[in-house]
Amino acid sequence: MTDQAWMSAVLNAARPRAIAALVRYFRDLDVAEEAFQEACLRALKAWPTNGPPRDPAAWLVMVARNSGIDHARRARRHSPLPDDDRAVSDLSDHEGPAVERIDAAxxxxxxxxxxxxxxxxxxxxxxxxxxxxxxxxxxxxxxxxxxxxxxxxxxxxxxxxxxxxxxxxAVAFETxxxxxxxxxxxxxxxxxxxxxxxxxxxxxxxxxxxxxxxxxxxxxxxxxxxxYPAEPELMGLAALLLLQHARAPARIDANGEPVLLAEQDRSLWRRPLIAEGLALVDKAMRHRRPGPYQLQAAIAALHAHSVSAEETDWDQIDLLYGALERMTPSPVVTLNRAVAVAKARGPAAALDMIEPLAVPLTGYFYFHGARGSFLAELGRTSEAREAFGRAISLARSPTEAAHVRRELDRLSQTATAG
Amino acid sequence: MQYAILCYHDEKVVCAWSKAEDEAVMAKLTAINERLAREGKLGPVARLLPTTAATTLRKDRDPPLVLDGPFAETKEQLLGFYVIEAASLDEILAIAKELGAANPGGSYEIRPIGYFVDGSRPG
Structure with a gap:
């Protein structure tokens, strides 16, 4: 990694904390951003020769305040700058007790x-x-x-x-x-x-x-x-994103076509992301305060644990979706649950589950796609064909449509074979 | 003498590496590890998941207290470690410098090991 790449990684990592402190100080996004930019420019000059400061974010805040104050004065803002008890009067690029005080904020x-x-x-x-x-x-x-x-x-x-x-x-700046x-x-x-x-x-x-x-x-x-390290829903959110993102390399095949979860090459899933996601799900469960992100993460964790779609614990996924339905009722959640139900209890149960969704999800591509595959599994071929046709007409992209067309082809083959 | 090299770095910086940057660093480190392994000097090596995945057990009370997050909030976090056999502090410092050049930023704490059980080797 070059010095420059390393420096930009440090500046990038420091950014949220530094900008956040500057927004509290200046109460203005533009002034805060501009001041941060100037501080970054000074960092790029100063750090290669002086070495990086021990706390880059605090260094940037201090230098940015110094330069930002001038800008704010020039802009003659109507609202006076807040009196800050941690005001840094004699600013320098050197770290000192002032930096520690900013950091303590x-x-x-x-x-x-x-x-x-x-x-x-x-x-x-x-x-x-x-x-x-x-x-x-x-x-x-x-x-x-x-x-x-x-x-x-x-x-x-x-x-x-x-x-x-x-x-x-008006966003409150008080704690x-x-x-x-x-x-x-x-x-x-x-x-x-x-x-x-x-x-x-x-x-x-x-x-x-x-x-x-x-x-x-x-x-x-x-x-x-x-x-906020003890918030189970934040653990759930992070876990959900990590577990879903871990599948990214398997989601697209060599021809650039999307690959459904059931057909993905699971050896392509990114193991470190999965390990982190599973660890977070485990941690969240200990709190016994379930929430929608945790439930979705738990579902993603079950997929991550399974070596194949067949080996997946669909009963457990059905239960988790049931809990999610109670917490955040939505036709789309019920539809997702039905996919698990089809695996766990068969297509007839799944079809029963989604019948009430026909009205709310009438314009929803995935509803007709899922309904088509349940009907196909039940051997109700002509109804399945109709549902797939409806799905194709609702597809938002050629790839979505192509996927349903493959289902239709499979249906014709089965019909011929039968 | 066996040494532990404890790797400290700002995890916000390490997590901000792109996948390509991360892989480039790992490739360089792996090359060094493989050489050390051939020389019979390499013990266990671990890269730890981010401290957000950590849980801390405060066992200075009964019952012990389970807390989310790392033991201490520090500007640089323990992100991994090496166990390496070296003849002297000079040698382990040379190895640490070589690893450090492949993985800039942060610090290595070099600690001689007093007691070591290699659980992977029976007997």
Whole structure:
């Protein structure tokens, strides 16, 4: 690894903590970011000669405050800067007792607040994610634009608008109370999960850029867990992302086609991610405070444990989906449960389970796909054909459609053979 | 003399490595490990999962207390270790420097081992 790669890894790792502290100090995202940029430039000059500081984030905060104050003065902001009892008067690039004092500040709530600011409820999900990637993760506008398959200019505009909107929002800068902290955590966890899903993709243009989003989501989930190490739902979230991401190399075949879980080459799954995910599921279970992320992670863990789809403990997966249904009732959860039920108790039970979903999921590709395969298994060929046809008409991509067409072909072959 | 090399690094930095960077570091370290193994100097080597996967047992009370997370919150975390046979502190320092060059950043704590059971070898 070159010096430069190492330096950028350090700056990147320090970023969330440093930006979070600067936002609390300046109460303005743009000023905080600009000040951080300047501090990074000074770090790139100073560190190779002086050596890296013992606490890079604290060093960056101190230098950024120094440069940022000038910017804020130039901008003649209406709101006066807050009086800070930890004000650093005689700033220098050297570490000193001042750095220790900054470090002693409660940066946990700073980082949580920073992430929470990006999750403003008025912002559509895609804007929340884009803002978090820009502000918290420090991805460039061009990187984010590539991942969302839009032009740089469009993404720039989207982020500028999102920033303007959150700037008007009143976010409390006081240390949050227990209930408020729990609410913020839940909101931020949901954003991280959305970010991961944005990166969880089918092959196609920009799939590498998209997969970077999944990496970023895992980084944020680990960060949240470092801040709040005893929160079982955060363990569940991190585990869920790790276990799903572990399958990424097996999800796409040599021809670039998606591969279903049942047909994946499990030797391609990334073992270290699985080990970490399983360890986190284990840790979370000990708390006996189940939640939706933990349940989904437990389901993913059962898949990770199984050497093949046949060997999978479908009864247990059925039970876990049942618990998830009770906690977060949704037709899509029931549909997923039905897939496990089909394996555990047979296609007839699965078909019964999904009949009530016909109305709510009438426009849902996966509903008709799953219904088609249950019917096919039951030998109700013409109904299965109809369901698959409906699925194809609802497919959002040629690959989705192609997959159902293969099911249809299989159906014709079985019919001929029979 | 057997030594433990305890590897400390900021895990936020190590976790921020891209897959390619991580693999490049691991490839260099593996090359050194293989040579040490041929020379009969290499004992167990472990890379630990992130401290978020850690659980701590405080056994200074009864019953012991189970806590989530690492034992101590530090700026650099224990991320792995080597057990290596070396004739002298000079030799183990030379080996540690070689490993360090393949894996920049962080620190190695070199500790002579007082008692060692190789559970993998019966008898």
């Amino acid at each position: 409660d940066y946990r709530d700073d980082i949580l607040r920073l992430m929470f600011i990006c999750c403003h409820p008025e912002l559509p999900a895609t804007q929340q994610i884009a803002l978090a990637l820009r502000i918290v993760s420090g991805l460039s506008v061009a990187q984010i634009a590539r991942a969302f398959l839009v032009s740089d200019a469009a993404m720039e505009q989207r982020i500028t608008r999102a920033k303007a909107r959150v700037a008007k929002a 949050p109370g227990t209930v408020e902290r729990a609410e913020r955590l839940a909101t931020v966890a949901a954003m991280v999960y959305l970010l991961f899903n944005e990166g969880y993709t089918v092959p196609g243009p920009g799939s590498d850029d998209k997969s970077a989003l999944a990496d970023e989501a895992i980084r944020l989930a680990r960060l949240l867990l470092q801040l």
